[in-house]
Amino acid sequence: MPETEPHILTSIYQFGNFITGPSNRMAFAAARRVSEQPGRLYNPLVVHGGVGLGKTHLLQAVGNAVSESHPDWSVVMLSGGQISRKDLDGAERADLLLIDDLHLCILEREIQIRMIPLFDAMVGTGRQIAATTDTVPQKIDRLDPKLLSRLLGGVIVGLKEIDVNEKALILARKAGARDTEMSEEALLTIASRVPSNVRELEGALNRVLLYASLFDGKVTKNIVDEALPPTAAPAVAAAGGTGPDDQAPGGAAPEAAAGEFGDFITGLDTKVTDLITQEQDAEKLRQEYKEKLYIWRMKGFNTARVERTLDQDISAATREHQAFTDNIERLITLQEEFGNLAPAATPEMIARVEALLFDPDKVDELTLAVQSLKRELVPKLTPQAVPLPPLAGPAQDAPSEPPAQMEAPAPAPPPPPAAQPAAAPARPAPVPPAAPPVPAILEMPARAALAGAVPPGEEMAEAAPANLGLIEENWPRVEDRLMEDI
Numbered sequence: 001m002p003e004t005e006p007h008i009l010t011s012i013y014q015f016g017n018f019i020t021g022p023s024n025r026m027a028f029a030a031a032r033r034v035s036e037q038p039g040r041l042y043n044p045l046v047v048h049g050g051v052g053l054g055k056t057h058l059l060q061a062v063g064n065a066v067s068e069s070h071p072d073w074s075v076v077m078l079s080g081g082q083i084s085r086k087d088l089d090g091a092e093r094a095d096l097l098l099i100d101d102l103h104l105c106i107l108e109r110e111i112q113i114r115m116i117p118l119f120d121a122m123v124g125t126g127r128q129i130a131a132t133t134d135t136v137p138q139k140i141d142r143l144d145p146k147l148l149s150r151l152l153g154g155v156i157v158g159l160k161e162i163d164v165n166e167k168a169l170i171l172a173r174k175a176g177a178r179d180t181e182m183s184e185e186a187l188l189t190i191a192s193r194v195p196s197n198v199r200e201l202e203g204a205l206n207r208v209l210l211y212a213s214l215f216d217g218k219v220t221k222n223i224v225d226e227a228l229p230p231t232a233a234p235a236v237a238a239a240g241g242t243g244p245d246d247q248a249p250g251g252a253a254p255e256a257a258a259g260e261f262g263d264f265i266t267g268l269d270t271k272v273t274d275l276i277t278q279e280q281d282a283e284k285l286r287q288e289y290k291e292k293l294y295i296w297r298m299k300g301f302n303t304a305r306v307e308r309t310l311d312q313d314i315s316a317a318t319r320e321h322q323a324f325t326d327n328i329e330r331l332i333t334l335q336e337e338f339g340n341l342a343p344a345a346t347p348e349m350i351a352r353v354e355a356l357l358f359d360p361d362k363v364d365e366l367t368l369a370v371q372s373l374k375r376e377l378v379p380k381l382t383p384q385a386v387p388l389p390p391l392a393g394p395a396q397d398a399p400s401e402p403p404a405q406m407e408a409p410a411p412a413p414p415p416p417p418a419a420q421p422a423a424a425p426a427r428p429a430p431v432p433p434a435a436p437p438v439p440a441i442l443e444m445p446a447r448a449a450l451a452g453a454v455p456p457g458e459e460m461a462e463a464a465p466a467n468l469g470l471i472e473e474n475w476p477r478v479e480d481r482l483m484e485d486i
Contacts, residue, residue, distance in 0.1 A: 013060035019173060020279045021166040024054060027157040029283045031058045034130060035065035038073075038096060042155040044119065044129035046102075048136050049159030052197035055132040059098050062130050066096050080104035088114045092121060099131040103140050112144045119150045129154075167191035167201055174205055175219075180212075182219045189224045204228055282314035289321050301328060302359045327360035334363070334370050341370070344377045 015035070020028045027047050034045050045062075047055050063075050076094035078087055080101035088111070091097050097118075099105070106112050122129055136158070137143060137151045162170075168187040175182050186208075194204045204227075211227040212219045289310055293303045309320040338353055345353075353373060356366040 011060045011064060013057045014064055015061045017173065018054065018057055018061060019166065019170045021162065021169070023160040023162045023166060025279060025283060027054075027058060027159050029287075030155055030157045031062050031130075032065075034128060035062045035069070038066050038070065038128040039126040043123050044131060044151060044154040046131050046133060046137060046151055046154060046156045047159065048133045048156065050134065050161070050197075052199040052201075053159040053162065054198060055159060056100055059100055059130055059132050063096060063098050066128070070095070078105075080106075083111060085110060085114050088118055092118055094122075095127050097122060097127070097129045099129070101133070102131040103133045103135070106140065106143055106147070109142075109144075112147050116144070116146050116150065119147070123150075123153075162198075164188065164191045167194065170198060170201060171205055174202060175209075178209070180209060180219065183221075185221050186219045186224050189221055190228060193224075193228045193230065285314060286310050286317065289317065292321075293324075296328065300358045301331070302361065305361055324360055327363045330363045331357065331360060331366065334366050337370050338373070341373050341377050345373060349373060349376075 015028075015032060018024075018028060027049075030042055030045060031047065034042050047058055049055050060077070063077060066073060067075050073095035074093065075096045075098070076091045077098040077100065078091065080099060081104040083099070083105040106115070119129060131151075133140065136156060137148055140148075168184075168191045171187050171190055172182070175187075190204055190208060191201070194201050208219055208224055208227040212223050215223065290307075293307055297303045303324070306320050306324040310317050335357055338357070342350060353366070353369050356362045356369060359366075
């Protein structure tokens with residue numbers, strides 16, 4: 001790294017010691033992603049927020065992380081209040097440009113004009129720019145519209161005012177770095193009496209530790225009250241004529257013992273570390289949900305409602321995402337059922353159902369619509385039984401003859417004399433061939449009776465069945481009968 005560039009690797013600002021919470025979670029995630037893939041994501045990155053909320057911490061954390069992962073990259077950091085045109089000319093050779101307090105340097109028109117080609121050159125060649133401002137770029141006075149459009153082309157994230165719990169976590173981490181024991185009550189008391197400013201918070205901690213060093217070194221609520229008195233404390237002290245010097249160290253011990261929970265900084269720091277890990281895991285899970293929802297949205301499904309829940313608590317976001325996934329599976333099943341019914345549906349029916357096919361919030365309404373469609377269309381789709389015509393043939397037209405006349409064929413009549421002309425006998429109509437009937441099997445008593453009627457020495461002629469000439473239909477399936485007719 002050239003000597004003219006700041007040695008930001010020696011900075012104490014790292015992602016590992018940045019306390020995340022609801023007020024800064026989005027900005028932390030964006031800065032971390034930029035450090036992992038510089039020049040490819042969120043370029044430029046703009047972090048805005050009030051004084052002492054961690055903008056500079058995140059900006060330098062990006063520089064430290066990129067310098068470690070890309071040791072061959074040239075990293076340049078500029079302070080907005082001291083930027084000159086010469087600085088911007090030299091920064092054009094950098095791979096990573098960090099600008100702190102960008103709103104201070106754009107007061108000069110010449111600086112803005114020089115920044116426009118600088119942004120184009122770096123972003124166009126895959127080099128990263130990150131900057132901080134005290135407000136959103138749209139509210140910066142006298143900002144050139146061309147430069148504003150380039151800032152809006154990246155990503156803009158903000159740092160909000162931190163709440164009491166976040167301030168207590170920050171105090172616990174900073175006190176732990178000094179090997180100082182503090183109770184939860186003391187931490188919350190300090191956090192409640194300091195504005196939402198990390199620098200002022202650290203200054204208040206220094207004051208409390210100084211007061212504690214004058215006694216036994218332990219930070220109790222009484223020590224906090226002495227170092228950071230409430231708003232009404234000075235008036236009470238003046239009326240009673242007492243002050244910090246009148247407080248006996250021994251007299252504070254009973255109240256301190258009664259107000260402490262017995263959990264020292266070791267256990268508290270473990271809780272803080274666990275909270276940080278949970279926040280980081282939750283951010284990864286949110287990103288995974290966003291990627292999956294993007295795929296469903298590209299497939300045409302409505303994901304608006306579940307996307308709005310991703311900024312909520314991770315447990316609520318997980319429940320909403322699981323409910324969304326379950327509804328998607330139901331929608332896919334209903335789409336398949338509707339696909340089977342669509343050929344018989346009218347255009348009005350199709351339009352009514354298609355309006356619901358890709359909306360997970362209306363899956364119950366779609367279920368009712370598909371069920372109604374089934375009731376209307378299933379009778380039309382079910383094949384009706386076709387009545388079969390009666391089989392025509394001699395077995396139905398001619399009466400059956402007695403079995404006795406069928407034992408032997410009748411002898412042919414003698415030809416008439418030639419002298420007596422007579423009309424030729426009518427020839428019987430040709431009988432179409434029919435399927436051979438199933439032979440009837442006589443029971444044993446009937447066969448024995450026939451055997452007794454035959455004279456000895458003669459063979460018994462096979463008796464013709466009584467139903468000879470009749471065709472009995474015995475088809476197990478309608479299709480077999482239709483094939484026989486064919």
